[in-house]
Amino acid sequence: MTTRLQEKHRLAGLASGRRSKYAMLVFWLVLVAAAGPLAIKLTEVQNNDTLGALPATAEASRAVQRAEAAFPDSQKPLAVAVYVREGGLTDADRAKVDGDRTAFARYADGGQVPAPVASDDGQALLLSFPVAGDADQRADAVADVKEQLSTDAPAGLRTALTGPAGGEDDVFDAFAGMDTTLLLATAATVALLLLVTYRSPVLWLIPLITVAVANQLASAVVYLLARHAGLAVDFQSQSILTVLVFGVGVDYALLLIARYREELRRHADRHAAMAVALRRSIGAIGASAATVAIGLLCLLAAQLPSTRGLGPVGAVGIAAAFLAMTTLLPAVLVIFGRWLFWPFVPRYSPDAVGLDVAAEHGVWRRIAGFVGRRPRAVWLGTAAALVALSFGIGNLSIGMPHDESFTKEVGSVAGQRMIEAHYPRGAVAPAEILAAAGPADQVVAAARTVPGVAEVGEPERSPDGRWVRIAAVLAHTPDSDAALDTVDRLRTAVHAVPGAQALVGGDTAYLLDEERTVGRDNRVVVPLVLAVVFVILVLLLRALVAPLLLLASVVLSYVAAMGAAGLVLDAMGYPKLFVGIPLQTFLFLVALGVDYTIFLATRAREEAARLGHRQGVLHALTVTGGVITSAGVVLAATFGALSVLPLVPSVQSAVIIGVGVLLDTFLVRSLLVPALALHIGPRVWWPSALARPVFRPVAASPVERIPARS
Secondary structure, three states: HHHHHHHHHHHHHHHHOOOHHHHHHHHHHHHHHHHHHHHHHHHHHHOOOHEEEEEOOHHHHHHHHHHHHOOOOHOOOEEEEEEEEOOOHHHHHHHHHHHHHHHHHHHHHOOOOOEEEEEEOOEEEEEEEEEEOHHHHHHHHHHHHHHHOOOOOOOOOOEEHHHHHHHHHHHHHHOOOHHHHHHHHHHHHHHHHHHHHHOOOOOOHHHHHHHHHOOOOOOHHHHHHHHOHHHHHHHHHHHHHHEEEEEEEHHHHHHHHHHHHHHHHOOOOOHHHHHHHHHHHHHHHHHHHHHHHHHHHHHHOOOOHHHHHHHHHHHHHHHHHHHHHHHHHHHHHHOEEEHHHOOOOOOOOOOOHHHHHHHHHHHHHHHHHHHOHHHHHHHHHHHHHHHHHHHHHHHOOEEEOOOEEEEOOOOOHHHHHHHHHHHOOOHHOEEEEEEEEOHHHHHHHHHHHOOEEEEOOOOOOOOOEEEEEEEEEEEEOOHHHHHHHHHHHHHHHOOOOOOOOOOOEEEHHHHHHHHHHHHHHHHHHHHHHHHHHHHHHHHHHHHOOOHHHHHHHHHHHHHHHHHHHHHHHHHOOOHHHHHOHHHHHHHHHHHHHHHHHHHHHHHHHEEEEEEEEHHHHHHHHHHHHHHHHHHHHHHHHHHHHHHOOEEEEHHHHHHHHHHHHHHEEEEHHHHHHHHHOOOOOOOOHOHHHHOOOOOOOOOHHHHHHOOOOO
């Protein structure tokens, strides 16, 4: 205990010392000068292949690897040009298709485009070819193909480019410039809320600039780890990094500045006020940062690459935010002095405790009084409300079709729908069987016996003669449960052929493996996150009962958030969740939600040792209510900035996390947790010394001795 106190004193002295505060500022200026150029390069090391990747051990992944090795054309993304005229194609339409086929040959791998495939109803034609070149060359080629499709098209002929090449290009187009847009939206949201919170023309700039510095540092570190240590970074993790650093960093700033404002009323010297504020708040901030960072690192146990890669990237952001807000921010605040708070400058006053509660915490003093009068009724009513909200989960389902993943219409999705309207449902994305060439006939025969397989094509032999590729058209829509069951049966059938070494891939097989991978990740990561949070709470509070209650409260908050978000997302038309959303939002809501209970519980423990359990809990609720509520609103709004991205999973994350943080702030932390603590009594701190009631000859807390205003 003595060692920890000494460390806190040293850190507080570094950031708030009369001379060391300038050294701290210079240190950060040098750090930012070095980090800035590296942060700009972060987009250069993005690898967005992980966004849709499965573990290498998944059968769909192994099928892709075999196909790429055996069939060179499989290494190139397929472009599918679609031509549709309702009522039947004309000669002019066919001439257009023939001209495009000739023009597309220059972009096709091998220099040839196969003959067009006609629909049975005579209203559609398809041109399919693998696009040659590297990523940059393919991007240029696809742009030219799109331009050719729209050039000199007969009136009434609808065209679109779909397939993997078209989808890849649509993703790049949709996200062009989105990193800057997200950063500006996040910064603007935080700036507005800070301005409203502080009602000062200057003070809001300090935490905003500090968190921007933290974001630069985090981006630079992530860039170095990606460049030299193999850290996987994609657009999703970079977007989450920005939002996380801004949201969590501002939360830490609000907590520290609120404590600093309190201490400025108790200390004439601002250096001493900051030293006390930092010493008394760094424990809660550190525990919060550790909870979120270690919780994020639990994602390393996941198998889905996009989920696993998010963990270390987010943990770096949390560490950068913690470092900036506990060293740079206090140094800058002390350098500029009290005038930063103008026009509400906190003045030194000997009776600051009483005035602080009466003058600045009137609303929360009344809320604390309400909770204190009827704790049992409050926690039962709050819990009932959360349970009622949880029933909204019934509006949600897991599994998002590819054509519903964008918030706006894109060419590849439009083309896919055109194909589905004029070709057999399974023909859009047939299952692909990769097997040894010897028993190919037995594999075909086995596949044809599987219920739900509408058609099995002839085996296509690889150039080296060792393998065959067989297309199996499904009788159901590729993303339907019936199609998933069919692929499962197909795998069982072809695996049973001796010596075939058969693998089944394709879009439906990918969805099946994705579903199973996510299910496994949920079963492993969720208990791991809960265990980490519980251990940190036990170490922080030196108790067992309180951590159990806090953990149960954040889990209930998560379930209620999913239910409430279900109502919102259903109204928005996005009720089908991307498979990775439940786990990712669980992590953020549990780890971030417990932040606010940490801030409350650590202050309650501090005050309980001084005032006794009941008075300590009520006083903690009163003095932390405003700042934690402000922090929750800021964090919810910051994650809401994800909704500017044109991807439905981003919108879903924004809604679920935003709703969850607000529920946790206004219901769980403000009503449920303090009411439970009061109802249970000092035993909530068991087995620490605070659980043993002793006579404390101290005056009542300001919460209880200040009469309610009329």
